[in-house]
Amino acid sequence: MYSPRATPAEARVDLAAIRHNVSLIKDAAGGAELMAAVKADSYGHGLVPVSEAVLRAGVSRLGTAFVREALALREAGVTAPILSWLITPDEPLDEALTHDVELSASDVRLLDEIAAAARRTGRTATLHLEADTGMSRGGSPPAAWPALLARALELRAEGVIEIAGLWSHFACADIPGHPSIARQLEAFETALKLAEQAGAGGSHVIRHIANSAATMTLPEARYDMVRSGIAMYGLSPVPELGDFGLRQAMTLVARVGLAKRVTEDSGVSYGHLYTTACETTLGLVPLGYADGILRHATGRAEVLAGGRRRLIAGRVCMDQFMIDMGDDPLAAGDEVVLFGPGDEGEPTAQEWADSLGTITHEIVTRIGARVPRVYRG
Numbered sequence: 001m002y003s004p005r006a007t008p009a010e011a012r013v014d015l016a017a018i019r020h021n022v023s024l025i026k027d028a029a030g031g032a033e034l035m036a037a038v039k040a041d042s043y044g045h046g047l048v049p050v051s052e053a054v055l056r057a058g059v060s061r062l063g064t065a066f067v068r069e070a071l072a073l074r075e076a077g078v079t080a081p082i083l084s085w086l087i088t089p090d091e092p093l094d095e096a097l098t099h100d101v102e103l104s105a106s107d108v109r110l111l112d113e114i115a116a117a118a119r120r121t122g123r124t125a126t127l128h129l130e131a132d133t134g135m136s137r138g139g140s141p142p143a144a145w146p147a148l149l150a151r152a153l154e155l156r157a158e159g160v161i162e163i164a165g166l167w168s169h170f171a172c173a174d175i176p177g178h179p180s181i182a183r184q185l186e187a188f189e190t191a192l193k194l195a196e197q198a199g200a201g202g203s204h205v206i207r208h209i210a211n212s213a214a215t216m217t218l219p220e221a222r223y224d225m226v227r228s229g230i231a232m233y234g235l236s237p238v239p240e241l242g243d244f245g246l247r248q249a250m251t252l253v254a255r256v257g258l259a260k261r262v263t264e265d266s267g268v269s270y271g272h273l274y275t276t277a278c279e280t281t282l283g284l285v286p287l288g289y290a291d292g293i294l295r296h297a298t299g300r301a302e303v304l305a306g307g308r309r310r311l312i313a314g315r316v317c318m319d320q321f322m323i324d325m326g327d328d329p330l331a332a333g334d335e336v337v338l339f340g341p342g343d344e345g346e347p348t349a350q351e352w353a354d355s356l357g358t359i360t361h362e363i364v365t366r367i368g369a370r371v372p373r374v375y376r377g
């Protein structure tokens with residue numbers, strides 16, 4: 001087993017920052033239950049350590065995309081309720097039911113597959129029925145919603161399923177005032193009323209549609225539970241409205257692998273997209289697109305090195321990129337900060353996202369498995 005100290009880079013995850021963010025989100029939720037979205041290895045921050053931290057901080061439920069993520073949490077000893085919502089035909093449904101993983105269903109076919117697994121295992125499946133209220137991604141479209149409810153009630157009467165939740169997902173909650181928000185809330189209300197009339201509602205059924213953006217900005221969308229993802233990791237769900245007091249949890253650092261003087265007009269990295277303007281010191285940073293540093297960060301993203309920000313100089317390679325230090329000192333082993341909370345002048349993940357034309361979700365979730373996560377706080 002290798003030690004993080006022996007690796008050229010590490011992603012430092014501040015669990016105290018995550019606990020701080022949970023506290024802010026709980027306040028914003030106004031009494032609604034809080035589910036933490038820990039899919040995609042907790043947005044790249046580490047599935048089990050983050051899940052344990054947020055549960056200690058007051059989160060009552062966890063959410064994963066895939067069943068295998070939920071099963072990894074169960075294997076690690078996590079006993080809190082877990083909902084998995086992206087159920088593909090090859091998901092291990094029997095194992096999910098055996099380990100008390102709650103499942104989402106959007107169509108009758110999946111309902112029947114889950115019911116078959118329940119009969120095989122002798123376990124009652126706990127389900128959340130998803131309505132498509134206008135995102136046109138997962139969920140049952142309005143025309144198919146009555147049939148989904150009817151089949152779910154038949155299976156509930158048989159004793160193989162229990163309806164624990166009714167839910168949907170916003171398409172544009174991160175765009176304040178977008179007209180689709182009101183339309184989706186109206187469609188969700190209609191879906192809830194139909195469920196209530198059919199006998200699939202009630203006070204024991206959890207209603208949820210709010211993601212991080214809706215939790216922070218739309219009180220009318222909070223219902224019984226909110227689902228927080230990006231905000232929990234300290235990244236703003238609506239950057240144009242500020243940071244909401246959230247604190248970025250991940251700091252990505254690397255140790256310089258090589259520092260060397262080169263002459264004026266030296267072409268740097270593949271394609272010589274960057275040429276030195278004078279004699280200068282170049283530093284090799286041992287992170288590349290295999291580690292999640294986007295290739296088009298070339299000449300766009302900044303890092304903190306030697307107390308100043310430096311643009312990535314030349315093409316980002318698979319395992320490394322270069323920075324131009326000018327005449328500032330740099331030596332092998334010196335630390336370079338790619339992004340962090342900004343306390344020491346380093347770029348933030350939001351700044352990286354802005355410079356690359358993407359969102360912070362992509363910046364943090366792309367950091368690969370070669371980069372060890374080191375936990376603090």
